[in-house]
Amino acid sequence: MSTSTGVTGGEYLLNQSGIRALADKGLNTATLDQLKNAGYVVDEKGLAALAERHGVATATEMRKLHENGQFSSRRDMERALKSLKANKIRSTKDRKAAAELFKHSLLNERFPTESKFRTAITEGGIPLEDHELIVTQAYTGWVWTVDNVKLLFSLPSTLRYAGNTLIYVTLTLMFNIGFGLFLAISTFYLPAKSASTFRAIWFLPRILPPVMYVLLWKWLTWDTGFIATTLSWIGVAPINWMLDTSTHAWVVVVLINGSFGASLGMILFSSAIKAIPSSILYASEVDGANRWQQVRYIILPHLRWPILFITSYQTLSLLTSFEHILLSTEGGPGRATEVWSLAAYHIALDNYGGNLQYGLGATFAVALVIIGIIASLFYLRFFNFNEMVAKPKIEG
Template structure:
């Protein structure tokens, strides 16, 4: 029992890290995906208010015309708050007279109240002043902010709005987030959804193919070089992996932009200067595949090189005695024994590319014209950096949640298709 508790104690930092950095973000993504959270709603709840612009949408709801008219043409009521403001801005005697004769009385129109203000013993003589004084007693919900649902419903009753419309108006006026499944319905309806999915599929397949093939080429070619020279080449090709992404993409920008290396060299031959990365979508995709490809290929090179070195040298010596050349060694000895490393790199790189977007963000930001916008980048733009200014946390989380389910499905498919259970089983000699 003591040893078990000790083992749990040693594992607790790892368990806590997994919960905080993996399980909690996934759980929050699931929660946010079923809400309409955005910059306008906030994440801590909201209040209740109806502004002038929202009035235009009321006829589309199941609200009576009388309610809409009541909101648009608010009444007027003589209240202590209005009298205090009247005394401060105009005349205390006028306010006192109005209090004695009309406190609590309501008027349906501004004109009726202005007539009263004109006929007082201490009247407000100027027409403009009477209009401003009348506004001090306006009873309206428009532009007012109510912190709770109870306060808003009470204001609806005070304004004289039909109780039948209270529920609809309360839901309409709420500015906070609510639970909803509309995010997924919107994903199915938007034309951009299919484009982002196609972009992601192309990005993953093209970059993965480059990663595996070029990584294998580097590993095999450096295997046959002298040791010191091979290590030098591996170190050079590993640079894209260890360079900070910003610096690495900045180097590509210097290489491809209209004032960069390619444009300068091509200018010597009379070719007009242009941005070779962003000139067309084909240029952009070529740059993206190469940028991400060299990063992935460097990791593949290290893994494949280690796997090749694990092959018994006696097999290679025996093949040379039998007259095998380099290509025959690669085809019949090296590649057959690279099955598991290739399968691992395929599965790892697929899942990594499916959710990665930082190099695309830094290089093209999804351009030109959203032609290189992949699914993960669309989730980032929607939730954290969109062009409209209203960050849609819930909708962006819905994008991300789709990737979570795709990643889980691909993981299960890889485990079954590549038979990783066989890889983890004991050698037959030990069974």
């Protein structure tokens, strides 16, 4: 099916992606070669252009000798032009340019209507029995179909993207929540001035532009960066700590995104801890509770709402975010860190061959929405949301 958005109103366009799709659907090799290769047809459009460039007499003689003639190569077209007697095009360069006036290529040419596209493939010598398959593939308008869903589940890379996403979200979420809680609790017991300083430092990843933030990590991890240079002093050979192996890549990706997410958790958890009545903490100290007991029996129970929010928010954010991975490893080495959202971006918007598969990319994105809804419902159940919003028993 088409890979276009359909915004243009349903034109007909064949590109390399479409050719590959037709091959997968069983279109014979000879027809595929015809579609990929340019042909030359002596038609009215070409004759008009020839008359404008080389004169009416030349176009008239060409019409008389070769009207509606079809040629499979530019050399054959040049020979046809060379056969002119009264109005020769003597220069080889001019004959080559004149031959291009009659060039017909179905590849990457837009046709506004189905009839014009059918005419073009007929003139290109495409067998009639192949027309329907080609027309369906070339249509760029909206088509309600589940073909992209079937393709999504049939791609061998789909399982890899799902596994990478599970690893990425799980490890980064654990780092975000755990490290954010650690920062919030540890700074809570510091003097106010010191606590504010440490929180400001740890909030830097959140306020830095992503490009600058990732560039700092590259400076740390490249084979000419800070870590490699420092370790070289004790005889460790310099390597790219970001991309040397897939394990290195995953560690760096989790640290980059984890430090970024933990800064938000630190701020929210710190605010929630400060909202706990100080009288409760003072009373626990009078009863002989140490700080670990305060954390376990007072602070953590009061953080159920913030933990629910951060867990849900960070899960949805990690499912859909890919900018830090794109800027750091770009899904590498190989596809080791290519997560689902990054794959959707590459498929739909960043194909170096120019064959942007909007439909398949959108299918990847819709799958993320469904996964996000399921994850949200799971968190509401896991944290016992109904109990959290129930009226206090004293009001009952």
